[in-house]
Amino acid sequence: MKRNSWQDYQKQIADDHYYYARSCIRQNFFPGSERAFIDILTRDLGKDLLDDPKHSSCTGIGYHSDIVPLETIMTVVARQFSLMNEVGYENFVTSCITSFGIYTEILATWQEFPETEERTREYLRKATGREFTKPASLAHTSDIVFHFRDDIAARAKRRLVNAATGEPLRVVEHIGCHYAKIFPKSGIGGSEFPYVLAGMVESWGGECVDYPERRHCCGFGFRNYLVQANRGYSIANSHKKLESMAPYKPDFIVANCPGCAMFLDKWQYTIAEMEGTTYGENGHGIPVLTYEEMAGLVLGYDPWELGMQMHQVDVEPLLDKMGVEYDPAAKYLGRNGKFIGKPDTAAVNCGQSELLYDIKE
Amino acid sequence: MKKAIVIGGGPAGMQTALQLARRGVEPVIVERENALGGKLRNWHRLFPTFTPATDVLAELRRRVDEKGIEVHLSTEVESFTAKSVKLSDGRTMPCDAVVVTTGFTLFDARIKEEYGYGIYDNVVTSTDLERMFNEGRVVKADGSQPRRIAFLHCVGSRDEKVCQQHCSRVCCVTGVKQAIETKQLLPEADVFNFYMDIRMFGPGYEELYREAQQQYGIHFVRGRISEAAATHDGRIRIKAEDTLTGRPLRMSVDLLVLLIGMRANDTNAAFAAGAGLTRAASGFLQPENLFLDSVRSGVEGIFYAGAVTAPKTVGETVNEAIAAADAAAEYLSKN
Amino acid sequence: MAAINFGYTISQPRAIDIDRNNLRKSDEILREMPELQTCIGCGSCTASCTAGNLTEFNFRKVHTLVRRGEYQGAYEELNKCMLCGKCRLVCPRGINTRGVILLIKRKLGDF
Missing domain, CATH: 3.40.50.11810 (Rossmann fold)
Incomplete structure (x- = not known):
């Protein structure tokens, strides 16, 4: 196929030091894949990646099933960013496409409607006493593999x-x-x-x-x-x-x-x-x-x-x-x-x- | 003798120059391409009468030659005021008035990625089809005859996603005209036109539409094609909604023709900035007044004719050129 | 096969698939009454339809579906027509709508 247009869509992908967010369901259905990603990056390519046991589900499944409200998922996402800040990383990579969509959408929403970001900061503070800064880069794990293809x-x-x-x-x-x-x-x-x-x-x-x-x-x-x-x-x-x-x-x-x-x-x-x-x-x-x-x-x-x-x-x-x-x-x-x-x-x-x-x- | 520079040597520019000459003004045509005629040079026949485009073009060129109008080809304008035109080679041409007849730009169909223009060989544009008409045959990329052809209206028109919210007006009737011509060349082929609205605004257009339906058996489906993809046997699979039945519709075609719209020239922004002109939200240059002064720019000594202000037909363009030249001549007689 | 009861079956697509539909009848109908192609979908036939005001009958939709090769149920639908002729009176394209109804029924059934 003559794919001429793909070069028009480029995004910044960080070269190293990734904060890794896992998927909820992949470890059941394709349990070796996330492990393989870590191994490929760290062992084969010699990159630094942190697989943080503290992070949680992004609640995307609940969100897309009308169980988790928008404010809640925004706060959960803010907490993930806060965890990433805590360990000194700024390149967020997520293993799930829906998580990736959600992080992208929430960052765009905060950009477009700053009051939603302010509210999220308040909720996170009240719930956990945490603060957060947004990631320098956000990528899906397939972007990273593409980057090093x-x-x-x-x-x-x-x-x-x-x-x-x-x-x-x-x-x-x-x-x-x-x-x-x-x-x-x-x-x-x-x-x-x-x-x-x-x-x-x-x-x-x-x-x-x-x-x-x-x-x-x-x-x-x-x-x-x-x-x-x-x-x-x-x-x-x-x-x-x-x-x-x-x-x-x-x-x-x-x-x-x-x-x-x-x-x-x-x-x-x-x-x-x-x-x-x-x-x-x-x-x-x-x-x-x-x-x-x-x-x-x-x-x-x-x-x-x-x-x-x-x-x-x-x-x-x-x-x-x-x-x-x-x-x-x-x-x-x-x-x-x-x-x-x-x-x-x-x-x-x-x-x-x-x-x-x-x-x- | 007062001198007016006409920027653009398409139908609008040629007719403006001719009328200026008739009114005792010295016209100079500055044309970017190496020949007069603009987009008309690539067209086969004109709606709704199927008049060969060359008839109109040859006659306009003949008149321009006959009048001995000064023409500068392969000459690009960088900026202008009412008193001088600056060319991109650095030269400056002094004048007493300027008529802007720079027309439009064809929408680049590749931007509507979902239709795969430039990716799938058998997705073509309305201009590609005119080229085929000029060659006397409508064929697939491999040279074989298409059995089923779909036309898609409004590609790059009425589409917020590609920043073209305006209606390009002429594509509807062009789609009808091209469908008929296709059917004339390939009577056995099935032709489908996919449209959002059919806007038959001109004399004889509605009649042509009806003829396409009744005499030529062309199928009109109200629904915009949402995507095109290649099939295993090298055809194009399209998806649309047949909105009049409320059902999704799928079919494979041998050729998909995209009726590309008219968009504002990129040069309009620089021209407007340089000369203090106003641009409409669509990017086209905005006349002073749509009713009484549609050929005036709002800046003294600068006039408009043709599609530089909005999508127009050849007939409308040529008529407007007379009005623009008259307004310029009247201005020059007073200044 | 189907030893397992999954509690659901694969939904059938509701798209009109022109590649699969047999357009022979549709072509015949249009050959006999090419004026049917001139329909511009204005809906005045359905708006004025005696039957359409009492039932789901929608002449515009039925003949459009027939033209796309969707014949299923069209004959039965057209049985709802009372042949009053109001639709023909209002059609801006001058389509002989009653003629169309009788023609479709003849082509699709044993009318």
Whole structure:
């Protein structure tokens, strides 16, 4: 695709010293990804990052579900900034797209309506006795990985190419709505042709797929999946995207939003069980990766160390294609080597036969 | 003999110069490009009569030649007052009055990123389509014939998101005209026009619209296309709402034509600052009075004609040029 | 299949998909009465409609949907028309609206 316009949308991304804010849900669904981000930054790239155990949820899920009021979320955000000030950092990076959207939106609201900032300062003072200064820079973790994509490429152990044919892997990049749809200028490449993931894919040897529903929401939508009766149109969005991308035969999907990666992965299971439809090769699903997992594979990390055994759609076909060496028997062995349980066979994984780890069980 | 400099050598500038000459004023045309004619040079036929643009252009040029009007081509104006025009090469041309006929700038469709102009080969603009008409064929980027074509009205007009809140007026009827011409070249093709409002303000326009609907079977869908994307087979997938049925609408087309609007020239700001002129919120130059003095700038000795003050048709522009030249001649007879 | 009851199903898109719709009937209708294309959606037909004041019947919407290849339910909707002719009287484009109704019904049903 001729993406000419992405260079028009540039943002300042700090080069070092990050204050890291985690996501609420990623540690459940893609538990290795946040760890991988820290490792890539500190071990591979030698950067300084603080993973502060004191910080809390940004309350974004509650906010978007009409449970947490605006004043409350503003105060929570102010507290995170205050914690960052306390340890002497000024570059705030957040692992969640919705958090990123919320921080961006709140900073813009404070800018536009200074009285809301004043009120927030008062609430924070009353609630915690804290003060805060705003961060010098705010970035999403995918911005940081994008920022260092060439450094990662230089250290690459593997590339996003088919090891057997040498062809670039075909990648669907999916950008979380709250990354740049609220403030196009806050995202690399803007909202229509975002480049944050495409830049990584291209740097690491892959090829992006531009399919008609590329810009469509995954269907996460907060209250739309929280309420069971609404899940029909939550899943319909992922369904629409999968239908639209399938003819391009993507090798995998990469997303930069906790919800998108989760739903594009798990709804494939649901659709397969409901309709018997699968979208990947040989009747499998299409593996869905986080960008940290993608970066991790490129840097030679072990897939199970990256937490890829927690995916709904099996990643082995992708690993085989990339020529990644892995121990199939170790898939469901946790970090301490103890069996962590395994999912039932599912249509999306071709109802796979029993594997070696059953013996160990 | 009093001398008036006409800045811009499009239809407005040529007609202004001709009328000035008739009124005994010495006109000098200063044109940035290397030929007279302005945007008309790139147009194939004019609405609503399908008159070849070259007919109008050739006649205006012939008259300018015949009168022996002094023309400076490839000459850019940096700033001016009523008494002198400063060129960007540093020269200054003295004069007794100035008529500003610098027209408009075509909206850059790439700014409406969601339509993928410059990214998808089969997304073209109304000016690209005129070029195809001049070549006598409407084809896709690969040279094949399109079977389904969509026109999108109001690209860069009536759109706060791209700072163009005004209506460019002429694109509606241009869309109707181009749809008919397309249908004439490709009778088997299905043509869809996506619009927000159809503004048929001129003589014969509404009739043309009706002809497009009834005789040519062109489909008009009330709804603005929200995005365009490439399909697996190289077509363009568009999304809109069919607002008259209240349902989202999707379809693939072989060619998407963006009817780009007329925006104010970037030079207007510098000109206004240099000569003490007023600009409207749209960026176009603001006449002294819209009813009685629409060709006067409000600054003594500076006059306007054509699309420099607002989007206008060729006919309106050429007529206004006469009024501007008359006002300038009247001013020069008194000063 | 469907061994699992998820408590919901995949919602069907309500978009008009011109690529999927079969426009043959629509084309036939427009070929026979090209004046229907001249509708400018003013709504005076529906405003004056006897049936439309008592039911959900909306002639403008029904014929627009038919033109887009959405035939489902159109025949039944048009059965609500009382053929009083007021719509034809008010149409600024002079469309023979009663003729349109009878034509659509003929094309879509066994009228």
